[in-house]
Amino acid sequence: MTAEVTVESLARRVAILEAEADIRRIQARYMFLCDTPNPEYGVEDDKARIDRIVQLYTRDAIWEGVGEYYDNQFGRAVGQEAIRAHFEGFWDEKRDPRLILNCHYLTSEQIHVHDDLVNADGQWVHMQPWLFSDGTAMLRSSRLNNLFRKEPDGKWKIARTRTENVFIAPLPATWASDYPSKMVLMQP
Numbered sequence: 001m002t003a004e005v006t007v008e009s010l011a012r013r014v015a016i017l018e019a020e021a022d023i024r025r026i027q028a029r030y031m032f033l034c035d036t037p038n039p040e041y042g043v044e045d046d047k048a049r050i051d052r053i054v055q056l057y058t059r060d061a062i063w064e065g066v067g068e069y070y071d072n073q074f075g076r077a078v079g080q081e082a083i084r085a086h087f088e089g090f091w092d093e094k095r096d097p098r099l100i101l102n103c104h105y106l107t108s109e110q111i112h113v114h115d116d117l118v119n120a121d122g123q124w125v126h127m128q129p130w131l132f133s134d135g136t137a138m139l140r141s142s143r144l145n146n147l148f149r150k151e152p153d154g155k156w157k158i159a160r161t162r163t164e165n166v167f168i169a170p171l172p173a174t175w176a177s178d179y180p181s182k183m184v185l186m187q188p
Contacts, residue, residue: 012117019113022156023122023148030056030158031104031126036091039183046091053087054080058149062160069165070142097134101179104128118150119159125166135173141166 033040033053043049057063063083065074077086090099108125127141147160 015117016113019117019120019150019156020111023111023113023120024109026056026148026156026158027122027124027144027146028106030161031106034102034104035183036099036102037180037183039186041186041188046088046093049091050084050087054084056158057083058151058157058159061158062162064160064162065164066162067164069168070163074163097132097136099130100133100181101131101176102128120148120156122146122148129171129176131171131176131179137171137173137175139167139169139171141168 030053033049033056038046038049040049040052043052057080059080060078061080061083062076062078063074063086064076065071074086077083089095105127106124107127109122110124111120111122113120122144123146124144125141126144127139129137129139131137142163142165145162145164146158147162148156149159150156
């Protein structure tokens with residue numbers, strides 16, 4: 001093996017590792033921004049939160065729920081504006097009951113950077129408790145099979161979010177006794 005081949009091989013391996021790290025961060029950031037109450041410091045309303053979520057997606061991105069439980073519940077949104085409308089439904093001020101607690105826990109990560117180094121896919125399992133203003137609550141688990149694309153500016157973005165139900169379990173209204181109305185940990 002020549003020094004040139006070794007350098008090329010190492011450069012490719014570094015590019016793959018950097019892509020995996022970027023994808024891991026963008027997926028975690030997406031989940032972080034979807035938590036309720038929103039933990040992002042300086043984001044005072046849901047419009048600003050949704051703006052930040054939409055910025056994580058490519059212009060032609062797809063967000064879809066698939067499978068027997070999510071086809072009709074979440075549907076399919078194509079493009080940033082459709083994805084924006086999808087999220088506006090979650091945090092609509094007029095929604096009754098309102099979502100007051102939701103936290104995403106990610107596990108079982110698999111990230112695959114494709115040979116072209118500009119496309120990748122990733123799979124996760126996530127679980128999230130939901131609590132609504134009327135006291136109803138549930139525990140939801142889903143599998144994610146997402147696509148990512150490196151944009152011409154060199155930044156990775158989500159090209160597709162695809163989620164499928166693993167289970168939904170009702171929780172008693174008293175399952176969470178203490179929870180904040182506002183997150184403060186990320187404040188300077």
